[in-house]
Amino acid sequence: MEQLVKRQKYIIDVTSSTAQEFVLDGKHKEAIPAALHALRFATEVYGSNSVQLVPAYLLLAEASAGVGRLPQASKYLSQAQWIVLRTPDCSVALQCKLHRSLGLFCAAEGDFEQALYHLANDAVQAQEQSLSSRLEMSPFAEEKEVSEDLMTEAQQAEATQVLSAVLASREQAPKQQPGETARVLHALAMLYYLTLDLSKAREVGVKAFDLVKQLPQHESLETIGHLLKLINAKLPCVK
Template sequence: MEQLVKRQKYIIDLAYSTAQEFVLDGKHKEAIPAALQALRFSTEVYGSSSVQLVPAYLLLAEASTGVGHLPQASKYLSQAQWIVLRTPDCSVAVQCKLHRSLGLFCAAEGNFEQALYHLANDVADIWHAFLLKSVQAQEQILKSQPEMSPFTEDKEVSKDCMTEAQQAEAIRVLNAVLDVREQAPKQRPGETARVLHALAMLYYLIMDLSKAREVGMKAFELVTQLPQQESLEAIGRLLKLINSKPSYTK
Protein backbone atom coordinates (compact mmCIF):
# COMPACT_ATOMS: atom_id res chain seq x y z
CA MET A 1 0.00 0.00 0.00
CA GLU A 2 2.86 2.37 0.79
CA GLN A 3 4.43 1.68 -2.60
CA LEU A 4 1.08 2.21 -4.33
CA VAL A 5 0.51 5.57 -2.63
CA LYS A 6 4.07 6.61 -3.43
CA ARG A 7 3.53 5.81 -7.11
CA GLN A 8 0.20 7.60 -7.15
CA LYS A 9 1.79 10.73 -5.66
CA TYR A 10 4.49 10.55 -8.30
CA ILE A 11 1.81 10.38 -11.02
CA ILE A 12 0.01 13.34 -9.44
CA ASP A 13 3.17 15.46 -9.54
CA LEU A 14 4.00 14.39 -13.09
CA ALA A 15 0.49 14.96 -14.42
CA TYR A 16 0.15 18.32 -12.66
CA SER A 17 3.53 19.64 -13.85
CA THR A 18 2.78 18.44 -17.40
CA ALA A 19 -0.61 20.17 -17.40
CA GLN A 20 0.96 23.32 -15.97
CA GLU A 21 3.58 23.40 -18.71
CA PHE A 22 0.87 23.09 -21.37
CA VAL A 23 -1.09 25.95 -19.81
CA LEU A 24 1.98 28.18 -19.64
CA ASP A 25 2.67 27.42 -23.32
CA GLY A 26 -0.91 28.39 -24.19
CA LYS A 27 -1.83 24.78 -25.08
CA HIS A 28 -4.97 24.69 -22.96
CA LYS A 29 -6.68 21.82 -24.79
CA GLU A 30 -3.66 19.55 -24.30
CA ALA A 31 -3.51 20.47 -20.60
CA ILE A 32 -6.97 19.15 -19.76
CA PRO A 33 -6.26 15.34 -19.93
CA ALA A 34 -3.16 15.70 -17.75
CA ALA A 35 -4.99 17.91 -15.23
CA LEU A 36 -7.85 15.38 -15.09
CA GLN A 37 -5.33 12.63 -14.29
CA ALA A 38 -3.89 14.77 -11.51
CA LEU A 39 -7.38 15.30 -10.11
CA ARG A 40 -8.27 11.60 -10.37
CA PHE A 41 -5.21 10.37 -8.50
CA SER A 42 -5.42 13.22 -5.96
CA THR A 43 -8.96 12.10 -5.17
CA GLU A 44 -7.81 8.49 -4.73
CA VAL A 45 -4.94 9.43 -2.44
CA TYR A 46 -6.39 12.30 -0.41
CA GLY A 47 -10.19 11.94 -0.69
CA SER A 48 -12.77 14.02 -2.53
CA SER A 49 -12.88 16.86 0.03
CA SER A 50 -9.16 17.36 0.58
CA VAL A 51 -7.51 20.72 0.03
CA GLN A 52 -4.87 18.77 -1.92
CA LEU A 53 -7.38 18.67 -4.82
CA VAL A 54 -7.55 22.46 -5.13
CA PRO A 55 -4.48 22.93 -7.39
CA ALA A 56 -5.80 20.38 -9.91
CA TYR A 57 -9.27 22.02 -9.90
CA LEU A 58 -7.70 25.45 -10.47
CA LEU A 59 -5.55 24.15 -13.30
CA LEU A 60 -8.60 22.54 -14.92
CA ALA A 61 -10.49 25.81 -14.55
CA GLU A 62 -7.70 27.76 -16.25
CA ALA A 63 -7.36 25.24 -19.07
CA SER A 64 -11.14 25.20 -19.60
CA THR A 65 -11.21 29.00 -19.67
CA GLY A 66 -8.41 28.94 -22.23
CA VAL A 67 -10.44 26.80 -24.63
CA GLY A 68 -13.57 28.87 -24.06
CA HIS A 69 -15.47 26.38 -21.88
CA LEU A 70 -16.49 28.92 -19.27
CA PRO A 71 -19.40 26.93 -17.72
CA GLN A 72 -17.07 23.98 -17.10
CA ALA A 73 -14.40 26.30 -15.71
CA SER A 74 -16.99 27.77 -13.36
CA LYS A 75 -17.82 24.29 -12.04
CA TYR A 76 -14.17 23.52 -11.32
CA LEU A 77 -13.74 26.85 -9.54
CA SER A 78 -16.87 26.22 -7.48
CA GLN A 79 -15.46 22.86 -6.36
CA ALA A 80 -12.16 24.48 -5.37
CA GLN A 81 -13.92 27.30 -3.55
CA TRP A 82 -16.18 24.86 -1.69
CA ILE A 83 -13.17 22.87 -0.45
CA VAL A 84 -11.32 26.01 0.69
CA LEU A 85 -14.39 27.28 2.55
CA ARG A 86 -14.70 23.92 4.32
CA THR A 87 -11.04 23.98 5.36
CA PRO A 88 -10.57 26.53 8.19
CA ASP A 89 -6.81 26.00 8.36
CA CYS A 90 -6.32 26.31 4.59
CA SER A 91 -2.93 27.90 3.83
CA VAL A 92 -2.60 31.47 2.59
CA ALA A 93 -0.81 30.19 -0.52
CA VAL A 94 -3.80 28.06 -1.56
CA GLN A 95 -6.23 30.90 -0.86
CA CYS A 96 -4.13 33.25 -3.00
CA LYS A 97 -4.11 30.74 -5.86
CA LEU A 98 -7.90 30.49 -5.60
CA HIS A 99 -8.32 34.26 -5.72
CA ARG A 100 -6.00 34.51 -8.72
CA SER A 101 -7.94 31.86 -10.60
CA LEU A 102 -11.29 33.45 -9.72
CA GLY A 103 -9.98 36.85 -10.78
CA LEU A 104 -8.66 35.61 -14.13
CA PHE A 105 -11.94 33.79 -14.77
CA CYS A 106 -14.00 36.89 -13.99
CA ALA A 107 -11.75 38.95 -16.28
CA ALA A 108 -12.30 36.39 -19.07
CA GLU A 109 -16.05 36.76 -18.53
CA GLY A 110 -15.75 40.53 -18.72
CA ASN A 111 -16.85 40.90 -15.09
CA PHE A 112 -14.16 43.42 -14.21
CA GLU A 113 -15.61 44.58 -10.92
CA GLN A 114 -15.58 41.02 -9.55
CA ALA A 115 -12.15 40.40 -11.09
CA LEU A 116 -10.89 43.49 -9.30
CA TYR A 117 -12.17 42.12 -5.99
CA HIS A 118 -10.32 38.83 -6.41
CA LEU A 119 -7.13 40.04 -8.07
CA ALA A 120 -6.12 43.59 -7.51
CA ASN A 121 -5.92 44.07 -3.76
CA ASP A 122 -4.39 40.72 -2.80
CA VAL A 123 -2.27 39.42 -5.70
CA ALA A 124 -0.78 42.73 -6.84
CA ASP A 125 0.42 43.56 -3.33
CA ILE A 126 2.03 40.12 -2.93
CA TRP A 127 3.94 40.41 -6.20
CA HIS A 128 4.90 44.04 -5.59
CA ALA A 129 6.43 43.22 -2.20
CA PHE A 130 8.27 40.18 -3.55
CA LEU A 131 9.63 41.99 -6.63
CA LEU A 132 10.69 45.04 -4.60
CA LYS A 133 12.82 42.81 -2.35
CA SER A 134 14.35 41.14 -5.39
CA VAL A 135 15.26 44.47 -7.01
CA GLN A 136 16.71 45.78 -3.74
CA ALA A 137 18.85 42.63 -3.48
CA GLN A 138 20.24 43.28 -6.97
CA GLU A 139 20.92 46.91 -6.06
CA GLN A 140 23.06 45.73 -3.15
CA ILE A 141 24.99 43.37 -5.44
CA LEU A 142 25.69 46.18 -7.89
CA LYS A 143 26.84 48.49 -5.09
CA SER A 144 29.22 45.85 -3.80
CA GLN A 145 30.72 45.44 -7.29
CA PRO A 146 31.23 49.02 -8.53
CA GLU A 147 34.02 47.99 -10.89
CA MET A 148 31.70 45.78 -12.93
CA SER A 149 31.11 47.03 -16.48
CA PRO A 150 27.44 47.62 -17.37
CA PHE A 151 28.11 45.72 -20.61
CA THR A 152 29.33 42.65 -18.74
CA GLU A 153 26.49 40.37 -17.72
CA ASP A 154 27.44 39.22 -14.22
CA LYS A 155 25.96 35.84 -13.41
CA GLU A 156 25.16 36.77 -9.83
CA VAL A 157 23.34 39.96 -10.79
CA SER A 158 21.40 38.45 -13.68
CA LYS A 159 20.59 35.26 -11.81
CA ASP A 160 16.87 34.55 -11.96
CA CYS A 161 15.14 34.92 -8.61
CA MET A 162 12.11 33.07 -9.97
CA THR A 163 11.49 29.91 -11.93
CA GLU A 164 10.21 30.22 -15.50
CA ALA A 165 6.79 29.08 -14.30
CA GLN A 166 6.72 31.83 -11.65
CA GLN A 167 7.83 34.41 -14.22
CA ALA A 168 5.08 33.38 -16.63
CA GLU A 169 2.49 33.40 -13.83
CA ALA A 170 3.59 36.85 -12.63
CA ILE A 171 3.42 38.32 -16.15
CA ARG A 172 -0.03 36.80 -16.75
CA VAL A 173 -1.50 37.83 -13.40
CA LEU A 174 -0.06 41.34 -13.25
CA ASN A 175 -1.12 42.13 -16.82
CA ALA A 176 -4.61 40.84 -15.98
CA VAL A 177 -4.69 43.11 -12.91
CA LEU A 178 -3.49 46.04 -15.03
CA ASP A 179 -6.25 45.43 -17.60
CA VAL A 180 -8.83 45.34 -14.82
CA ARG A 181 -7.47 48.52 -13.25
CA GLU A 182 -7.40 50.39 -16.55
CA GLN A 183 -10.92 49.30 -17.52
CA ALA A 184 -12.55 49.73 -14.11
CA PRO A 185 -15.40 52.30 -14.07
CA LYS A 186 -13.84 53.98 -11.03
CA GLN A 187 -10.20 54.74 -11.73
CA ARG A 188 -7.64 54.50 -8.91
CA PRO A 189 -4.40 55.87 -10.39
CA GLY A 190 -2.39 55.07 -7.26
CA GLU A 191 -3.23 51.38 -7.47
CA THR A 192 -2.65 51.37 -11.24
CA ALA A 193 0.78 52.92 -10.70
CA ARG A 194 1.57 50.20 -8.14
CA VAL A 195 0.78 47.47 -10.68
CA LEU A 196 2.85 49.25 -13.35
CA HIS A 197 5.74 49.51 -10.89
CA ALA A 198 5.50 45.77 -10.15
CA LEU A 199 5.47 44.94 -13.88
CA ALA A 200 8.46 47.20 -14.53
CA MET A 201 10.42 45.45 -11.76
CA LEU A 202 9.45 42.06 -13.15
CA TYR A 203 10.55 42.93 -16.69
CA TYR A 204 13.82 44.31 -15.30
CA LEU A 205 14.51 41.12 -13.34
CA ILE A 206 13.95 38.91 -16.39
CA MET A 207 16.08 41.36 -18.44
CA ASP A 208 13.34 42.49 -20.82
CA LEU A 209 14.69 46.02 -20.57
CA SER A 210 12.64 47.55 -23.38
CA LYS A 211 9.35 46.65 -21.67
CA ALA A 212 10.77 47.48 -18.24
CA ARG A 213 11.65 50.99 -19.41
CA GLU A 214 8.29 51.53 -21.15
CA VAL A 215 6.20 50.36 -18.18
CA GLY A 216 8.48 52.06 -15.65
CA MET A 217 8.06 55.42 -17.39
CA LYS A 218 4.27 54.99 -17.38
CA ALA A 219 4.40 54.31 -13.63
CA PHE A 220 6.68 57.32 -13.03
CA GLU A 221 4.47 59.70 -15.04
CA LEU A 222 1.33 58.47 -13.27
CA VAL A 223 2.84 58.87 -9.79
CA THR A 224 3.97 62.46 -10.54
CA GLN A 225 0.28 63.35 -10.98
CA LEU A 226 -0.72 62.02 -7.56
CA PRO A 227 -1.03 64.11 -4.38
CA GLN A 228 1.08 61.53 -2.51
CA GLN A 229 4.21 60.46 -4.34
CA GLU A 230 5.59 57.87 -1.92
CA SER A 231 6.76 55.44 -4.61
CA LEU A 232 8.35 58.08 -6.85
CA GLU A 233 11.84 57.56 -5.40
CA ALA A 234 11.66 53.75 -5.75
CA ILE A 235 10.47 53.99 -9.37
CA GLY A 236 13.18 56.54 -10.12
CA ARG A 237 15.86 54.19 -8.76
CA LEU A 238 14.44 51.36 -10.85
CA LEU A 239 14.59 53.47 -14.03
CA LYS A 240 18.21 54.32 -13.20
CA LEU A 241 19.00 50.60 -12.89
CA ILE A 242 17.23 49.88 -16.18
CA ASN A 243 19.10 52.66 -18.00
CA SER A 244 22.44 51.41 -16.65
CA LYS A 245 22.05 48.20 -18.68
CA PRO A 246 22.61 47.79 -22.44
CA SER A 247 19.30 48.26 -24.21
CA TYR A 248 17.93 45.12 -25.80
CA THR A 249 14.66 43.22 -25.94
CA LYS A 250 14.49 39.71 -24.55
Protein backbone atom coordinates in the same frame (compact mmCIF):
# COMPACT_ATOMS: atom_id res chain seq x y z
CA MET B 1 0.31 0.24 0.39
CA GLU B 2 3.09 2.72 1.15
CA GLN B 3 4.71 2.01 -2.21
CA LEU B 4 1.35 2.40 -3.94
CA VAL B 5 0.74 5.80 -2.31
CA LYS B 6 4.27 6.93 -3.26
CA ARG B 7 3.64 5.94 -6.87
CA GLN B 8 0.30 7.73 -6.87
CA LYS B 9 1.89 10.90 -5.47
CA TYR B 10 4.58 10.66 -8.14
CA ILE B 11 1.88 10.40 -10.81
CA ILE B 12 0.12 13.43 -9.32
CA ASP B 13 3.35 15.45 -9.57
CA VAL B 14 4.06 14.32 -13.14
CA THR B 15 0.52 14.88 -14.44
CA SER B 16 0.22 18.26 -12.67
CA SER B 17 3.53 19.54 -14.04
CA THR B 18 2.62 18.22 -17.51
CA ALA B 19 -0.75 19.98 -17.41
CA GLN B 20 0.92 23.18 -16.21
CA GLU B 21 3.43 23.04 -19.09
CA PHE B 22 0.65 22.59 -21.62
CA VAL B 23 -1.25 25.55 -20.15
CA LEU B 24 1.84 27.76 -20.25
CA ASP B 25 2.39 26.75 -23.88
CA GLY B 26 -1.20 27.66 -24.72
CA LYS B 27 -2.12 24.02 -25.38
CA HIS B 28 -5.21 24.05 -23.20
CA LYS B 29 -6.94 21.10 -24.87
CA GLU B 30 -3.92 18.87 -24.27
CA ALA B 31 -3.74 20.02 -20.63
CA ILE B 32 -7.20 18.73 -19.71
CA PRO B 33 -6.46 14.95 -19.74
CA ALA B 34 -3.31 15.41 -17.67
CA ALA B 35 -5.13 17.62 -15.15
CA LEU B 36 -7.98 15.10 -14.94
CA HIS B 37 -5.48 12.35 -14.11
CA ALA B 38 -3.93 14.58 -11.44
CA LEU B 39 -7.37 15.17 -9.93
CA ARG B 40 -8.26 11.48 -10.03
CA PHE B 41 -5.10 10.32 -8.25
CA ALA B 42 -5.22 13.21 -5.77
CA THR B 43 -8.77 12.17 -4.87
CA GLU B 44 -7.63 8.57 -4.32
CA VAL B 45 -4.73 9.62 -2.11
CA TYR B 46 -6.16 12.55 -0.16
CA GLY B 47 -9.95 12.20 -0.36
CA SER B 48 -12.59 14.14 -2.27
CA ASN B 49 -12.65 17.16 0.06
CA SER B 50 -8.92 17.65 0.58
CA VAL B 51 -7.23 20.96 -0.07
CA GLN B 52 -4.65 18.93 -2.02
CA LEU B 53 -7.20 18.75 -4.85
CA VAL B 54 -7.36 22.52 -5.34
CA PRO B 55 -4.31 22.84 -7.66
CA ALA B 56 -5.79 20.22 -10.00
CA TYR B 57 -9.16 21.99 -10.01
CA LEU B 58 -7.47 25.30 -10.81
CA LEU B 59 -5.53 23.71 -13.67
CA LEU B 60 -8.73 22.20 -15.03
CA ALA B 61 -10.50 25.55 -14.75
CA GLU B 62 -7.74 27.39 -16.61
CA ALA B 63 -7.53 24.73 -19.31
CA SER B 64 -11.32 24.62 -19.73
CA ALA B 65 -11.52 28.40 -20.00
CA GLY B 66 -8.72 28.28 -22.54
CA VAL B 67 -10.80 26.10 -24.88
CA GLY B 68 -13.93 28.19 -24.33
CA ARG B 69 -15.70 25.86 -21.91
CA LEU B 70 -16.57 28.58 -19.41
CA PRO B 71 -19.46 26.74 -17.67
CA GLN B 72 -17.17 23.78 -16.97
CA ALA B 73 -14.40 26.12 -15.80
CA SER B 74 -16.89 27.78 -13.44
CA LYS B 75 -17.76 24.38 -11.91
CA TYR B 76 -14.11 23.56 -11.27
CA LEU B 77 -13.51 26.99 -9.71
CA SER B 78 -16.59 26.64 -7.51
CA GLN B 79 -15.34 23.28 -6.26
CA ALA B 80 -11.91 24.73 -5.51
CA GLN B 81 -13.44 27.72 -3.73
CA TRP B 82 -15.71 25.48 -1.66
CA ILE B 83 -12.75 23.39 -0.49
CA VAL B 84 -10.70 26.48 0.41
CA LEU B 85 -13.61 27.97 2.38
CA ARG B 86 -13.92 24.70 4.32
CA THR B 87 -10.21 24.73 5.16
CA PRO B 88 -9.47 27.40 7.81
CA ASP B 89 -5.73 26.73 7.77
CA CYS B 90 -5.44 26.89 3.97
CA SER B 91 -2.11 28.42 2.97
CA VAL B 92 -1.92 32.03 1.78
CA ALA B 93 -0.17 30.86 -1.39
CA LEU B 94 -3.10 28.62 -2.34
CA GLN B 95 -5.63 31.37 -1.54
CA CYS B 96 -3.65 33.68 -3.83
CA LYS B 97 -3.78 31.11 -6.63
CA LEU B 98 -7.54 30.75 -6.18
CA HIS B 99 -8.13 34.51 -6.33
CA ARG B 100 -5.87 34.76 -9.36
CA SER B 101 -7.79 32.01 -11.16
CA LEU B 102 -11.13 33.57 -10.25
CA GLY B 103 -9.88 36.95 -11.47
CA LEU B 104 -8.74 35.56 -14.81
CA PHE B 105 -12.02 33.68 -15.23
CA CYS B 106 -14.08 36.80 -14.52
CA ALA B 107 -11.96 38.71 -17.05
CA ALA B 108 -12.64 35.98 -19.64
CA GLU B 109 -16.36 36.38 -18.96
CA GLY B 110 -16.09 40.15 -19.32
CA ASP B 111 -16.87 40.83 -15.67
CA PHE B 112 -13.92 43.16 -15.20
CA GLU B 113 -14.94 44.60 -11.82
CA GLN B 114 -15.16 41.13 -10.27
CA ALA B 115 -11.86 40.33 -11.96
CA LEU B 116 -10.36 43.43 -10.36
CA TYR B 117 -11.73 42.39 -6.96
CA HIS B 118 -10.21 38.90 -7.09
CA LEU B 119 -6.88 40.00 -8.54
CA ALA B 120 -6.62 42.74 -5.91
CA ASN B 121 -7.34 40.17 -3.18
CA ASP B 122 -4.57 38.00 -4.64
CA ALA B 123 -2.19 40.99 -4.35
CA VAL B 124 -3.30 41.87 -0.82
CA GLN B 125 -2.73 38.35 0.48
CA ALA B 126 0.69 38.20 -1.14
CA GLN B 127 1.57 41.59 0.34
CA GLU B 128 0.29 40.55 3.77
CA GLN B 129 2.62 37.57 3.67
CA SER B 130 5.48 39.82 2.55
CA LEU B 131 4.83 42.31 5.35
CA SER B 132 4.70 39.52 7.92
CA SER B 133 8.04 38.26 6.69
CA ARG B 134 9.43 41.79 6.87
CA LEU B 135 8.35 42.23 10.48
CA GLU B 136 9.78 38.83 11.45
CA MET B 137 13.11 39.36 9.68
CA SER B 138 16.35 40.06 11.44
CA PRO B 139 17.05 43.81 11.62
CA PHE B 140 20.43 43.06 10.02
CA ALA B 141 18.83 41.67 6.83
CA GLU B 142 19.03 43.81 3.74
CA GLU B 143 15.85 45.63 2.68
CA LYS B 144 16.39 44.41 -0.87
CA GLU B 145 15.55 40.86 0.18
CA VAL B 146 11.99 41.74 1.16
CA SER B 147 11.21 44.28 -1.51
CA GLU B 148 11.82 42.28 -4.68
CA ASP B 149 8.17 41.22 -5.09
CA LEU B 150 6.61 44.60 -4.33
CA MET B 151 5.16 46.80 -7.07
CA THR B 152 7.37 49.38 -8.74
CA GLU B 153 6.56 53.07 -8.31
CA ALA B 154 5.44 53.25 -11.94
CA GLN B 155 3.04 50.35 -11.44
CA GLN B 156 1.70 51.93 -8.26
CA ALA B 157 1.10 55.27 -9.98
CA GLU B 158 -0.59 53.64 -12.97
CA ALA B 159 -2.86 51.48 -10.82
CA THR B 160 -3.84 54.43 -8.63
CA GLN B 161 -4.60 56.55 -11.70
CA VAL B 162 -6.78 53.89 -13.29
CA LEU B 163 -8.74 53.11 -10.13
CA SER B 164 -9.22 56.80 -9.35
CA ALA B 165 -10.60 57.34 -12.85
CA VAL B 166 -13.00 54.42 -12.44
CA LEU B 167 -14.11 55.78 -9.08
CA ALA B 168 -14.68 59.27 -10.50
CA SER B 169 -16.80 57.85 -13.30
CA ARG B 170 -18.85 55.83 -10.82
CA GLU B 171 -19.40 58.77 -8.49
CA GLN B 172 -20.38 61.11 -11.34
CA ALA B 173 -22.67 58.67 -13.15
CA PRO B 174 -26.30 59.87 -13.62
CA LYS B 175 -27.60 56.62 -12.16
CA GLN B 176 -25.77 55.80 -8.97
CA GLN B 177 -24.85 52.17 -8.25
CA PRO B 178 -23.62 52.11 -4.64
CA GLY B 179 -22.61 48.45 -4.80
CA GLU B 180 -20.33 49.01 -7.78
CA THR B 181 -18.89 52.18 -6.26
CA ALA B 182 -18.14 50.27 -3.06
CA ARG B 183 -16.25 47.64 -5.06
CA VAL B 184 -14.04 50.28 -6.63
CA LEU B 185 -13.43 51.91 -3.24
CA HIS B 186 -12.56 48.49 -1.82
CA ALA B 187 -10.06 47.85 -4.61
CA LEU B 188 -8.53 51.31 -4.17
CA ALA B 189 -8.22 50.74 -0.43
CA MET B 190 -6.41 47.48 -1.11
CA LEU B 191 -4.07 49.24 -3.52
CA TYR B 192 -3.19 51.89 -0.94
CA TYR B 193 -2.62 49.08 1.54
CA LEU B 194 -0.26 47.39 -0.91
CA THR B 195 1.74 50.59 -1.36
CA LEU B 196 1.82 51.13 2.41
CA ASP B 197 -0.10 54.42 2.19
CA LEU B 198 -2.06 53.29 5.22
CA SER B 199 -3.79 56.56 6.08
CA LYS B 200 -5.35 56.76 2.61
CA ALA B 201 -6.10 53.04 2.71
CA ARG B 202 -8.02 53.51 5.93
CA GLU B 203 -9.86 56.61 4.63
CA VAL B 204 -11.01 54.89 1.44
CA GLY B 205 -11.70 51.60 3.23
CA VAL B 206 -14.00 53.32 5.74
CA LYS B 207 -15.91 54.93 2.84
CA ALA B 208 -16.36 51.52 1.24
CA PHE B 209 -17.42 49.98 4.55
CA ASP B 210 -19.98 52.71 5.24
CA LEU B 211 -21.38 52.43 1.71
CA VAL B 212 -21.75 48.65 1.89
CA LYS B 213 -23.58 48.92 5.22
CA GLN B 214 -26.34 50.89 3.47
CA LEU B 215 -26.96 48.14 0.90
CA PRO B 216 -29.70 45.50 1.32
CA GLN B 217 -27.11 42.72 1.02
CA HIS B 218 -23.78 43.09 2.84
CA GLU B 219 -21.84 40.66 0.65
CA SER B 220 -18.38 42.23 1.06
CA LEU B 221 -18.85 43.79 4.50
CA GLU B 222 -16.80 41.10 6.25
CA THR B 223 -14.02 41.29 3.66
CA ILE B 224 -13.73 45.07 3.91
CA GLY B 225 -13.85 44.83 7.69
CA HIS B 226 -10.96 42.37 7.60
CA LEU B 227 -8.97 44.76 5.40
CA LEU B 228 -9.58 47.63 7.85
CA LYS B 229 -8.33 45.43 10.70
CA LEU B 230 -5.16 44.72 8.75
CA ILE B 231 -4.68 48.42 8.04
CA ASN B 232 -5.25 49.43 11.67
CA ALA B 233 -2.86 46.72 12.85
CA LYS B 234 -0.09 47.95 10.54
CA LEU B 235 -0.51 51.68 11.21
CA PRO B 236 1.64 51.77 14.40
CA CYS B 237 4.47 49.62 12.99
CA VAL B 238 4.86 50.85 9.37
CA LYS B 239 6.39 54.23 8.83
